Structure formats: structure tokens, C-alpha cells
Amino acid sequence: MNAPLSFNERRSLAPMRERLVVIGNGMAGCRAVEEILARDPARYAITIFGAEPRVNYNRIMLSPVLAGEKAFDDIVINGEDWYANNAITLIAGDPVAAIDRASQSVIARSGRIEPYDRLLIATGSDPFIIPVPGAELAGVVTFRDLDDVEKMLKAAEGGGHAVVIGGGLLGLEAAHGLSLRGMAVTVIHLMPTLMERQLDEAAGWLLKSELEARGQTILTGADTAEIVGDAGHVCGVRLKDGREIAADIVVMAVGIRPATALARGAGLQVERGILVDDHMVTSDPAIMAVGECVQHRGACYGLVAPLWEMCRALADAATGEPSGYEGSVTSTKLKVSGIDLFSAGDFSGGEGAEDIVLRDAARGVYKRVIVRDDRLVGAVLYGDTGDGAWYFDLLKKGEDIAPIREALIFGQAFASGGAQLDPSAAVAALSDDAEICGCNGVSKGKVIACIAGGAHSLDAVRGGCKASASCGSCTGLVETLLQLTLGEEVQSGPKSLCKCTSFTHADVRRLIVEKGLKVIPQVMQALGWSTPDGCASCRPALNYYLLCAWPGDYVDDQQSRFVNERLHANIQKDGTYSVVPRMWGGLTTPDELRAIADAADKYGARTVKVTGGQRIDLFGIHKEDLPAIWADLNAAGMVSGHAYGKALRTVKTCVGSEWCRFGTQDSTGLGVRIERMTWGSWMPHKFKIAVSGCPRNCAEATIKDFGVVCVDSGYELHVGGNGGIKVRVTDLLCKVATEEEALDVCAAFIQLYREQAWYLERTAPWIERVGLDHVKSALFDDPDAIASLAARFRFSQGFMQDDPWAQRAAGADAELHQHLAEVRPFPTQAILEAAE
Amino acid sequence: MIREPVTGAWLDIGPVGQISPGHARTLPVAGGPDESREIAVFHTLEGRFYALVNTCPHKAGPLSQGLVHGHVVTCPLHNWNISLKTGEAQGEDRGCVPVIPLKVDAGRIYLLRAAVLGENRRAA
Numbered sequence: 030m031n032a033p034l035s036f037n038e039r040r041s042l043a044p045m046r047e048r049l050v051v052i053g054n055g056m057a058g059c060r061a062v063e064e065i066l067a068r069d070p071a072r073y074a075i076t077i078f079g080a081e082p083r084v085n086y087n088r089i090m091l092s093p094v095l096a097g098e099k100a101f102d103d104i105v106i107n108g109e110d111w112y113a114n115n116a117i118t119l120i121a122g123d124p125v126a127a128i129d130r131a132s133q134s135v136i137a138r139s140g141r142i143e144p145y146d147r148l149l150i151a152t153g154s155d156p157f158i159i160p161v162p163g164a165e166l167a168g169v170v171t172f173r174d175l176d177d178v179e180k181m182l183k184a185a186e187g188g189g190h191a192v193v194i195g196g197g198l199l200g201l202e203a204a205h206g207l208s209l210r211g212m213a214v215t216v217i218h219l220m221p222t223l224m225e226r227q228l229d230e231a232a233g234w235l236l237k238s239e240l241e242a243r244g245q246t247i248l249t250g251a252d253t254a255e256i257v258g259d260a261g262h263v264c265g266v267r268l269k270d271g272r273e274i275a276a277d278i279v280v281m282a283v284g285i286r287p288a289t290a291l292a293r294g295a296g297l298q299v300e301r302g303i304l305v306d307d308h309m310v311t312s313d314p315a316i317m318a319v320g321e322c323v324q325h326r327g328a329c330y331g332l333v334a335p336l337w338e339m340c341r342a343l344a345d346a347a348t349g350e351p352s353g354y355e356g357s358v359t360s361t362k363l364k365v366s367g368i369d370l371f372s373a374g375d376f377s378g379g380e381g382a383e384d385i386v387l388r389d390a391a392r393g394v395y396k397r398v399i400v401r402d403d404r405l406v407g408a409v410l411y412g413d414t415g416d417g418a419w420y421f422d423l424l425k426k427g428e429d430i431a432p433i434r435e436a437l438i439f440g441q442a443f444a445s446g447g448a449q450l451d452p453s454a455a456v457a458a459l460s461d462d463a464e465i466c467g468c469n470g471v472s473k474g475k476v477i478a479c480i481a482g483g484a485h486s487l488d489a490v491r492g493g494c495k496a497s498a499s500c501g502s503c504t505g506l507v508e509t510l511l512q513l514t515l516g517e518e519v520q521s522g523p524k525s526l527c528k529c530t531s532f533t534h535a536d537v538r539r540l541i542v543e544k545g546l547k548v549i550p551q552v553m554q555a556l557g558w559s560t561p562d563g564c565a566s567c568r569p570a571l572n573y574y575l576l577c578a579w580p581g582d583y584v585d586d587q588q589s590r591f592v593n594e595r596l597h598a599n600i601q602k603d604g605t606y607s608v609v610p611r612m613w614g615g616l617t618t619p620d621e622l623r624a625i626a627d628a629a630d631k632y633g634a635r636t637v638k639v640t641g642g643q644r645i646d647l648f649g650i651h652k653e654d655l656p657a658i659w660a661d662l663n664a665a666g667m668v669s670g671h672a673y674g675k676a677l678r679t680v681k682t683c684v685g686s687e688w689c690r691f692g693t694q695d696s697t698g699l700g701v702r703i704e705r706m707t708w709g710s711w712m713p714h715k716f717k718i719a720v721s722g723c724p725r726n727c728a729e730a731t732i733k734d735f736g737v738v739c740v741d742s743g744y745e746l747h748v749g750g751n752g753g754i755k756v757r758v759t760d761l762l763c764k765v766a767t768e769e770e771a772l773d774v775c776a777a778f779i780q781l782y783r784e785q786a787w788y789l790e791r792t793a794p795w796i797e798r799v800g801l802d803h804v805k806s807a808l809f810d811d812p813d814a815i816a817s818l819a820a821r822f823r824f825s826q827g828f829m830q831d832d833p834w835a836q837r838a839a840g841a842d843a844e845l846h847q848h849l850a851e852v853r854p855f856p857t858q859a860i861l862e863a864a865e
Numbered sequence: 866m867i868r869e870p871v872t873g874a875w876l877d878i879g880p881v882g883q884i885s886p887g888h889a890r891t892l893p894v895a896g897g898p899d900e901s902r903e904i905a906v907f908h909t910l911e912g913r914f915y916a917l918v919n920t921c922p923h924k925a926g927p928l929s930q931g932l933v934h935g936h937v938v939t940c941p942l943h944n945w946n947i948s949l950k951t952g953e954a955q956g957e958d959r960g961c962v963p964v965i966p967l968k969v970d971a972g973r974i975y976l977l978r979a980a981v982l983g984e985n986r987r988a989a
């Protein structure tokens with residue numbers, strides 16, 4: 030490095046030049062200098078202070094350096110010769126400690142004083158460190174400069190475990206690099222979705238699956254409680270849920286904060302960043318600022334593209350030709366080799382915003398563009414980012430996309446093809462051997478032939494040539510072909526599950542099992558959902574289908590449940606809840622009744638009512654009090670009655686042979702046994718059972734989903750009754766001789782219903798749809814059917830019969846019941862009282 | 866229990882981790898111009914945060930208990946869909962609930978104090 034000239038020496042060399050001092054030898058600071066030199070090389074005598082002891086390099090390439098794809102020399106932007114050739118004094122490794130605006134000079138840490146005529150602050154950002162215990166331990170590093178990279182490389186030499194806190198762009202690039210360097214990497218991310226600022230749930234899930242397939246452990250929704258140390262060095266990370274992950278190094282990549290301390294200390298106007306006008310001038314006309322440290326029109330940026338635009342405006346102004354910077358729209362790519370991901374603009378929808386989604390499960394592609402008022406406002410692309418630049422351009426220019434809207438999602442090749450603006454024209458233009466269905470290798474010619482052969486509906490085509498019968502992502506194409514070939518004659522098939530998909534309930538249920546789909550975002554991707562995260566219709570349905578398909582394996586998705594099932598109580602019109610404890614077979618005891626009475630008093634139940642299902646309902650309970658009332662009821666031996674669930678509700682019984690002069694069998698006892706076997710099971714809809722002791726049928730067994738009518742010779746088993754909106758009397762399914770057989774048939778019938786009915790379809794409409802014969806043949810044709818269905822039911826019950834009230838009473842999901850905090854306003858201030 | 870006066874334009878209501886995605890939590894406000902009311906703070910599956918007055922424009926259902934999808938919450942009482950961004954009922958339904966301006970900074974959630982306390986309406 031050339032010896033810095035003294036101030037007087039430089040004065041004598043260039044007596045006419047104004048003195049420009051730059052704080053920050055980073056990307057924006059040096060780019061600004063380059064831009065100024067390009068316009069007027071003789072104007073300023075330039076001094077650059079850099080906190081880092083090195084020349085100007087490309088910070089974004091630190092990721093490839095960490096990953097071993099580049100060396101430091103490859104990423105230097107301006108070497109020593111650049112400073113020398115342009116007579117720039119570089120003072121590296123001596124950060125500026127203060128700005129003295131009165132004397133127009135800066136003071137460095139070494140004590141060096143440098144006067145300026147114009148000052149440029151380009152201090153970038155500081156990595157944010159989450160204030161958890163242990164954050165100061167050795168081995169906790171950030172990812173901002175070359176020193177950080179060197180620390181990581183040193184740690185990686187010994188292999189071992191790395192934990193990266195933060196699943197944003199920076200964190201994932203750090204994780205990728207460390208993993209390539211041979212470390213076992215765990216990423217801890219607070220949010221449910223990786224890179225949630227850039228990616229929606231669908232793309233975030235794809236990214237997570239890919240990284241997991243590469244051997245990284247990705248923990249989303251994970252909150253760091255503490256960094257654990259051993260002899261002053263990090264040895265692990267503990268999460269709030271108690272999990273502990275071993276770590277030889279912890280990389281904090283949770284975000285950045287504009288580095289404003291100097292500017293603040295000098296009394297410049299600072300909010301989140303240093304405030305600048307359109308010419309990058311701060312509240313002091315002699316001081317400019319540029320880069321990540323500034324706040325322009327309310328925005329702070331963390332990417333380089335906006336900095337380049339700022340530097341241009343700054344140089345224009347600093348050389349007497351002011352142009353003005355108007356803010357930037359940004360886009361993001363992830364620099365992890367083999368992962369194509371692009372995001373730009375706003376994807377959170379909003380008023381009048383419409384999503385257009387294209388998924389190609391076979392190729393692992395997810396594309397989503399967001400359109401508002403015929404303008405593109407956002408785009409998220411995963412797996413195929415070829416059109417990213419084109420979308421970004423449309424977005425920045427705010428072009429009217431109405432003329433190309435239909436074809437927009439197919440990309441530039443389709444949409445800008447002039448004559449091919451109409452997607453059906455694009456499909457029409459495909460050659461006959463163009464592949465339509467990748468899964469089944471069906472060409473356009475074959476689909477057309479199939480349609481010509483009489484397949485006039487989507488289902489008929491699926492049956493005829495298998496096109497769109499597997500993953501379904503070509504459904505749109507097949508539908509277009511149907512329209513092109515038949516015009517108006519297309520027959521619409523069975524209704525799709527909801528507006529997010531063209532698949533029916535039956536398709537979705539079948540494909541979940543066939544393709545081994547295990548979580549909701551995976552179903553949405555594999556089956557080409559047309560919305561990013563579904564709707565209030567499909568989410569609960571998918572949650573149930575997965576729960577039914579993968580007992581014990583699937584983790585129930587609380588977000589996909591209606592409030593009653595989420596809070597294990599029935600919401601009432603005033604927002605309070607009703608609580609119905611289970612009374613097995615309608616039996617209760619004085620002790621239970623006393624406990625119910627006490628609970629009613631203690632929690633202020635305003636109404637206590639006997640339900641139509643033979644138990645007691647307590648009304649007007651507040652959500653905050655639910656865990657406590659449940660704890661009291663649990664203590665008296667009672668569990669949740671599931672009066673709120675798409676689940677087994679009650680087993681209604683009559684008194685039966687124990688007391689009744691007509692009773693033929695112990696209907697009460699059998700009812701209790703049946704309820705013990707079936708309680709807790711989730712179903713497509715609610716499910717009611719009754720057992721009557723004789724054909725007088727006092728328990729109304731013949732309008733239940735499953736009803737038992739006891740007779741002298743055994744038990745008549747009835748199914749498919751409903752006493753609700755549309756009354757339906759049961760069909761007689763069969764007659765059995767023993768309680769054991771009755772229990773087995775009951776379990777088998779429920780399992781058949783669980784596996785085959787559509788979500789929100791009760792047994793009555795289900796049987797009307799599939800026919801009693803279908804049900805009978807599924808149960809009785811194969812002599813083993815009852816046993817195997819019943820075994821599947823009992824297996825699944827092994828995971829279900831865990832009283833949800835007891836779990837909540839013990840503290841599970843406490844946040845669902847507690848307020849966040851309470852606000853008490855006062856005339857001039859507010860008191861915030863934390864809930865815990 | 867923390868009890869400390871909060872001044873300034875924004876109320877810090879704590880870290881983002883308190884609300885799991887797809888859920889909402891409530892913030893009762895006592896003694897404001899509305900006597901008492903509740904704010905619902907939502908965390909969408911896309912990781913965005915929004916706050917609304919916790920009262921459905923239809924029949925005052927607690928929106929915090931609804932199903933959240935996209936930037937919409939479906940009211941638990943009669944399934945109206947309310948935009949979390951504007952508070953407006955979607956589709957055929959008509960009605961609007963006040964939006965409380967919210968910002969997230971360095972992992973904490975802030976609500977605009979005046980809106981939480983309903984002061985803008987007291988002035989009006």
C-alpha cells in the first residue's frame with residue numbers, strides 16, 4: 030500500500046481540488062468514487078478510510094469464497110494500483126471514530142485527523158446479533174467480511190458441527206459453504222418458511238426439501254433460547270422448546286442494521302438509516318451518504334443493485350449535474366449452486382391482487398406471479414428462473430400486462446410470441462408429438478385421438494389415455510385440448526375439491542397414498558395447486574386426509590383446523606366457548622356432577638344445559654380459562670367430549686337389560702365399550718353412535734351414523750342414519766351374535782368411512798353416493814376385510830386417544846389461550862403488561 | 866409480570882416468535898374510548914404480520930380465532946373472509962374492520978400506539 034500523503038502534501042499537489050473524504054472502503058463507497066472519477070477525475074482529492082485492513086472487494090462473492098469456488102484474489106474489485114493511479118489515499122485498518130462537523134474533519138481511531146470539504150459516509154451495515162445468553166462466546170461469528178469467512182474456514186478444518194441461526198439469503202449461503210467444507214450443518218430459522226421475506230410457503234418448502242436432501246438439517250419455527258458454551262467456547266445451541274444442537278461454530282445471520290453510529294454521533298438526521306435526499310445528501314449539505322447505511326424515501330436496502338443506482342445519482346450531483354435517485358425495486362437470487370430461485374417485488378397479495386401459479390411437480394418447478402390492476406407486482410420462481418429477468422423488467426417498468434395475461438405464467442417465449450398471445454393458440458401450435466403428460470408419456474396426438482374417440486371430459490381422457498391421470502400438472506393443457514377439439518361440448522367432470530385445484534376429493538385421497546405425500550405443501554406442489562397456500566376449504570381437508578393416510582407419522586397442522594378443533598371447545602356467538610365433558614354412554618356419577626357444578630360456578634358458566642347427546646354443556650367460558658376448567662374436569666376423571674370435532678361425538682344409549690323390563694342386552698354397557706374404542710378418532714365429518722336395548726329404540730339408533738339395536742338373538746347393526754338437516758333412516762348392515770363382533774364391525778365400518786369418504790361428507794350422503802352394496806362388499810366380500818380394517822382403525826386410535834384437554838391443561842399450545850399482552854391506556858402513555 | 870410505561874409512537878408488543886405462523890393472538894385494550902376492545906395480531910403462513918380490531922364486521926365474531934390463508938382470515942362464526950391488509954370483507958360481503966398499523970423490526974412486533982388506543986377516533 031502506498032504511504033499516505035499528508036494533508037499538506039496533497040494540498041500542494043492539487044491546490045485547487047476539493048477534499049473528498051470517504052468513510053467506508055466497501056462496495057458503495059468505492060463505486061461512488063469510481064462514478065465520480067468517470068465523470069470528473071480532476072475534481073476531488075480523495076481519501077478513503079476503511080475499517081477492514083484490505084483493498085476494495087466484492088462482498089457478495091464472500092459466499093463463493095466460503096464455498097471454495099473462488100479465492101480472495103478473484104473477488105478484489107479495485108487493487109492497490111487503482112488507488113495509486115487515481116491518487117486516492119487509502120487508510121485501511123484505521124476506522125473513523127468521529128466526525129467533527131464544526132471543523133469539517135474526521136478523526137480516526139489512531140488519532141489521525143483528516144479535514145474534508147465534502148464527506149461521504151458509506152459505512153454499510155452491521156450484522157444483527159440476537160441478544161441471547163452466550164452470544165458473546167468464542168466461536169459465535171457473523172457473516173459480513175473476509176475475517177468472518179476466515180474464522181469459518183478455520184472452524185471447518187476440523188469438520189464437526191455448524192449451526193447457522195437465520196434461514197435467510199445470507200444464512201443459507203453460509204450453511205451451503207460450511208456444508209461443502211465438510212461440516213454437518215443445522216440451520217435454525219424462527220419463521221416457518223426459509224427466506225420468508227423473498228419466498229412464499231410453497232417455494233420455501235421446495236427449498237427446504239432440496240437442502241435437506243443435500244444433508245443439511247433445517248429447523249423452521251425454531252426459536253433460539255441460548256448459546257451454550259464450554260470453557261468460553263461455543264458447544265451448542267438450545268432452542269426454546271428444549272432441543273439442544275451440538276455446535277463447534279455458530280453463525281449468526283439473522284439480519285443487518287444500517288451502520289449509523291458515526292452519523293448519529295455527528296448529529297445528522299438518522300432514523301433506521303442515515304436520511305438522504307434524492308441526491309444522497311444528508312441533513313448536512315457537506316455530507317453525503319450512500320449504500321446500506323442510508324434511508325431513502327423511507328426505504329433501506331440490503332442488496333447491491335440499488336446501491337449502484339444511488340452511486341450514479343450521487344456522482345451526478347457531486348460533479349454538478351444532479352439527476353436524482355428515485356428508489357429501487359429489488360430482486361433476489363440465492364447463490365447456492367444447483368438451486369434456482371428468484372424473487373422480486375411484493376408477493377403478499379393485497380387488495381385486487383391475483384395470483385397466477387404454475388407448478389410442474391416432475392421438474393420441481395414452482396412459479397407464481399402476482400398481478401394487480403393489470404400490472405405485475407411480484408414474482409416467485411423456483412426450479413426454473415429463466416424468465417426471472419423478464420418478469421423483473423415487466424415489474425420495474427410497470428407495463429400493462431393485460432394483453433399477455435393468459436400466457437404470462439408460461440414465460441416470455443409464450444407470452445411475447447405475437448400471434449401466440451392466446452395460450453390455447455400456443456397449445457394449438459404444439460406439434461402432434463409434443464409431450465403433454467410427462468408422467469405417462471402421452472403426446473398431444475394421443476390426447477387428440479383419445480378425445481376424437483369419444484372421451485369428452487377430463488375424466489374420460491384420464492381413463493382413456495392416462496394423460497393427467499398421475500400428477501395432474503398437465504390438467505390445464507388437457508383441458509385446453511378438450512376445448513380446442515370439442516368447442517362447447519366439453520363435459521364438466523365431478524366437482525374439484527376447491528377452487529385451488531382441479532382434482533376431486535377422490536383424486537387427492539388416492540394420490541396422497543400412491544405418491545406417498547406427507548405434508549400439506551408437498552401435496553400442493555405435487556398436485557399443482559393453483560394457490561400458494563390453499564384456502565379455508567382445502568387446508569382442513571388435506572390435513573384430515575394426511576392424518577388418515579399416515580397415522581402416527583403425520584403431525585397435525587393446527588393452522589389447518591377450524592377454531593373449534595384448534596381450541597377443543599365450541600365457539601359461541603359472543604366469542605366465548607362451550608365445554609362438554611365426555612359422559613361415557615351417557616352415564617355419569619354424583620362425583621362427576623359435583624365437579625361439573627363446581628366448574629360451572631368457578632368459571633362463571635352462564636348456562637348449563639343437557640345436550641341432545643346425553644351429556645352436559647357449560648356455556649360462556651373464556652378461551653383464557655379453558656385449560657384451567659379442563660384441568661379441574663380432568664381431575665374428576667373426565668376427558669374431552671369432542672363436541673367440537675369432525676370426530677366421534679357421543680355414543681347415546683338407553684338403559685337396556687340392566688334395568689329396563691324390555692331390555693334384551695346390556696345396551697348401556699355395550700355403548701360404553703364402543704365409546705371407549707372410538708373416542709378421539711378424527712373423521713371426515715362428525716360421527717354419532719347409539720345403542721338401543723330393544724327395537725323400541727329409545728336411543729334413536731336408526732338415525733345415527735352407526736346404530737346398534739339389540740334383539741334377543743344378538744345385535745342388528747345399522748349405518749348411514751342422520752337426524753340433522755336431511756333426515757335419513759339407517760340401512761341395516763348386518764346382524765351379529767356377540768358384542769365382540771359388533772365392536773369389530775363398528776371399527777371396520779368407521780375405518781372404511783375414514784378412508785373413503787370425502788372431507789365434510791357424513792355417512793348418510795356418503796352411502797347415498799357410493800351405495801350400500803359398495804359398503805357391504807368392501808366389508809364382507811373378503812373374509813379378512815373386517816379384521817384388517819378394524820386393525821387399521823385400532824392402530825390409528827393408538828395415536829388419537831390422548832385427551833387433548835389434558836395436554837392443554839399441562840401447558841401445551843398455551844399461546845392459543847393466552848393474550849399476547851394487555852394494554853392499559855393512560856392520558857399520556859400506555860402500560861403494556863406481558864401475559865406470561 | 867412486567868409493568869413498564871411505554872412511550873413513543875409505536876408500542877413494542879414483543880418478539881415475533883410469540884405467534885406461530887397461521888395463528889393470531891389477542892391484545893385486550895382496557896379503558897380506551899371504546900371502553901374495552903381487543904386487537905388481533907396475525908402471523909400469516911407467508912411470515913407476514915398484521916393487526917386488526919378483533920371484531921368481525923358481520924356479527925362481531927373474534928377474527929383472531931379464524932383460519933388464516935394467504936392474507937385473509939376466515940371468520941370463525943359465519944365464514945366471512947376478511948382481508949388482513951385492509952380489514953375489508955372479501956367477495957360479496959360488505960363491511961370493514963379497522964386495521965392497526967404494524968411493523969416488525971429486528972424480530973419484534975410494533976403497533977401504532979394511537980391506533981391501538983383508538984386515539985385517532987377520539988380526536989375525530
Ligand code: SRM
Binds near residue numbers: 644715
Ligand atoms: C349442543 C347440541 C344441542 C343441544 O343443546 O342439545 C348441539 C349443538 C350444535 N350443533 Fe348439533 N347439537 C347437538 C346435538 C345434535 C343432534 C342430536 C343428536 O346428536 O342426537 C343432531 C341431529 C342428529 C345428527 O347429527 O344426525 C344435531 C345436528 C346438527 C347438525 C346437522 C348435521 C347434519 O348432518 O345434518 C349441525 C350442522 C353441522 O354439523 O354442520 C349441528 C351443529 C351444531 C353446532 C356445532 C353448531 C355450530 O357449528 O356451532 C352446535 C354447537 C353448540 C355448542 O357450542 O355446543 N348439529 N345436533 C347437541 C350436542 C350433542 C352433544 O352432546 O355433543
Ligand SMILES: Cc1cc2nc3c(=O)[nH]c(=O)nc-3n(C[C@H](O)[C@H](O)[C@H](O)COP(=O)(O)OP(=O)(O)OC[C@H]3O[C@@H](n4cnc5c(N)ncnc54)[C@H](O)[C@@H]3O)c2cc1C
Binds near residue numbers: 078
Ligand atoms: C456474504 C454476503 C453475500 C451477499 N450476497 C449478495 C447478493 O447475492 N446480492 C446482493 O445484491 N447483495 C448481496 N450481499 C449484500 C451486499 O454485499 C451489500 O448490499 C453491499 O456490500 C453493501 O455495500 P455498502 O458499501 O453499503 O456496505 P459494505 O460493502 O459493507 O461496505 C461498508 C464498508 O465500510 C466499512 N466501515 C464501516 N464503518 C467504518 C468506519 N467507521 N470507518 C471506516 N470504515 C468503516 C466496513 O468495514 C465496510 O468495509 C451480500 C452480503 C454478504 C455479506
Ligand code: SF4
Ligand atoms: S339446532 Fe343446533 S345449530 Fe341450530 S341453533 Fe340449535 S344448537 Fe345451534
Ligand code: FES
Binds near residue numbers: 922924926940942
Ligand atoms: S361474525 Fe364474522 S362472519 Fe359472522
